[in-house]
Amino acid sequence: MLAIEKNWNNSAAALQVVVFKRGASAPAVSDSGPRARNHQDMVDKCRASSGTFQPPPVSRLRIHMVKESMMAKEMKVSSDIGYQNYSAEGRENHFSVMRPEEEWIQPVPEGAHYEWTETSMFGFNIPEHGIDCIIYYWHHPALSVTYGGLIIWRGQNGNQVACDYSDYRSVMPLPDDITNCTYANGVTVRMIKPLEEFHITFDDPPYETSLDLHLKAIMPPACRYNGGHITQAMKTSGELVLSGERFKIDGYHTRDRSWNEARSEVIRKTPPLNWTVGVFDDDFAFHHCSFDSRRYHPEWGDNFSGNGDDNNCLWGYIYENGETHGVAHVDQQTTRGPDGIAPMAVRTVITATNGRDYVITGKAISSTPVMAWPNMAAHFVLFEWECEGRKAKGHGDIQMVIYRDAYRMMDKATPKQ
Numbered sequence: 001m002l003a004i005e006k007n008w009n010n011s012a013a014a015l016q017v018v019v020f021k022r023g024a025s026a027p028a029v030s031d032s033g034p035r036a037r038n039h040q041d042m043v044d045k046c047r048a049s050s051g052t053f054q055p056p057p058v059s060r061l062r063i064h065m066v067k068e069s070m071m072a073k074e075m076k077v078s079s080d081i082g083y084q085n086y087s088a089e090g091r092e093n094h095f096s097v098m099r100p101e102e103e104w105i106q107p108v109p110e111g112a113h114y115e116w117t118e119t120s121m122f123g124f125n126i127p128e129h130g131i132d133c134i135i136y137y138w139h140h141p142a143l144s145v146t147y148g149g150l151i152i153w154r155g156q157n158g159n160q161v162a163c164d165y166s167d168y169r170s171v172m173p174l175p176d177d178i179t180n181c182t183y184a185n186g187v188t189v190r191m192i193k194p195l196e197e198f199h200i201t202f203d204d205p206p207y208e209t210s211l212d213l214h215l216k217a218i219m220p221p222a223c224r225y226n227g228g229h230i231t232q233a234m235k236t237s238g239e240l241v242l243s244g245e246r247f248k249i250d251g252y253h254t255r256d257r258s259w260n261e262a263r264s265e266v267i268r269k270t271p272p273l274n275w276t277v278g279v280f281d282d283d284f285a286f287h288h289c290s291f292d293s294r295r296y297h298p299e300w301g302d303n304f305s306g307n308g309d310d311n312n313c314l315w316g317y318i319y320e321n322g323e324t325h326g327v328a329h330v331d332q333q334t335t336r337g338p339d340g341i342a343p344m345a346v347r348t349v350i351t352a353t354n355g356r357d358y359v360i361t362g363k364a365i366s367s368t369p370v371m372a373w374p375n376m377a378a379h380f381v382l383f384e385w386e387c388e389g390r391k392a393k394g395h396g397d398i399q400m401v402i403y404r405d406a407y408r409m410m411d412k413a414t415p416k417q
Contacts, residue, residue, distance in 0.1 A: 094315075114143055118139040118178075121134065123255075132397065148168060148169070149166070160371065198215045208243055221257075230257050233287075270307055273314075274290055274398050276383075281392055313330035326353040348362075
């Protein structure tokens with residue numbers, strides 16, 4: 001994988017290209033783990049486990065540090081990309097590097113805004129039974145609270161409460177160590193090996209629902225060009241008991257983690273955005289965050305200037321045969337369901353930095369709306385994927401997020417029964 005790693009030299013940062021080969025290992029850690037925000041404990045444990053790990057000073061952990069006000073940089077809405085922390089600056093580099101210590105909650109900068117954010121997302125799917133699951137935690141380390149939980153669904157659901165199982169909470173204590181903890185809603189997360197392997201368990205006897213899930217990476221973490229965010233295709237195995245019915249887990253999923261960034265909940269004037277992942281086998285996976293291409297005359301029409309034109313893809317990757325390639329361009333067309341909102345089919349052409357075009361089409365298997373944030377609606381949809389030139393099919397999610405303006409104009413354009 002081609003990635004960009006920072007070599008710190010006082011306030012200046014030099015760039016070095018690093019090639020990751022498939023199968024490269026990361027250092028293991030002990031079961032006990034460090035306490036959140038205790039950087040020296042984290043350093044000592046990583047050094048003891050590997051003997052070679054040399055993290056940077058706390059003040060230099062953030063890959064995309066700037067001398068100007070951190071909050072002013074993070075909170076401003078960038079008109080040329082229109083969404084959160086996907087800066088236009090540095091996008092041509094495609095990747096940076098996630099360090100092992102960034103699996104833990106990072107030290108909170110002095111004076112950090114209350115919206116200072118970290119996230120952890122895992123999950124699994126069982127396509128032959130139409131089952132999908134998200135395990136998502138949104139951490140606010142400046143406030144020492146966590147939001148999120150576990151949702152399991154089949155079929156097409158009208159709301160989150162209709163899902164087969166859901167325990168998703170607004171406020172929970174932030175665990176001391178997110179790599180070795182049990183959240184207030186009963187989900188236990190244990191990191192076996194940083195950057196590579198996790199074990200998640202859950203048990204709710206009154207609802208006859210339990211989970212024993214192993215996730216093991218098939219690729220190195222793909223870290224966003226300006227740092228602070230990764231996605232990573234994982235092999236999944238284990239067992240789900242859902243309302244007393246037993247299912248074998250043997251497939252793929254994509255984990256997601258963010259750290260050291262402010263994530264504002266302010267309402268944004270953007271079209272719907274597809275966060276899309278798919279895994280076909282150990283040798284092929286993809287990810288991209290993209291708006292639909294304007295040339296397909298999407299339901300939001302000529303609104304939201306800029307988004308949907310040449311810059312409709314915020315970031316992504318193609319992982320193929322042990323190498324990770326950046327995404328140069330995405331041409332995306334989404335077909336929506338009867339409500340005019342939920343994605344039901346997608347056709348995408350991903351142009352990667354290896355010079356190839358990947359034509360990927362998908363159809364929905366199961367879905368549910370999720371009020372991930374009160375000011376933003378979302379549809380989580382399990383898709384079956386086909387890629388031109390590949391016999392095997394893949395699976396993965398679209399998490400479509402949409403704000404008020406786009407939702408209202410799309411809803412108004414949809415005929416009511």
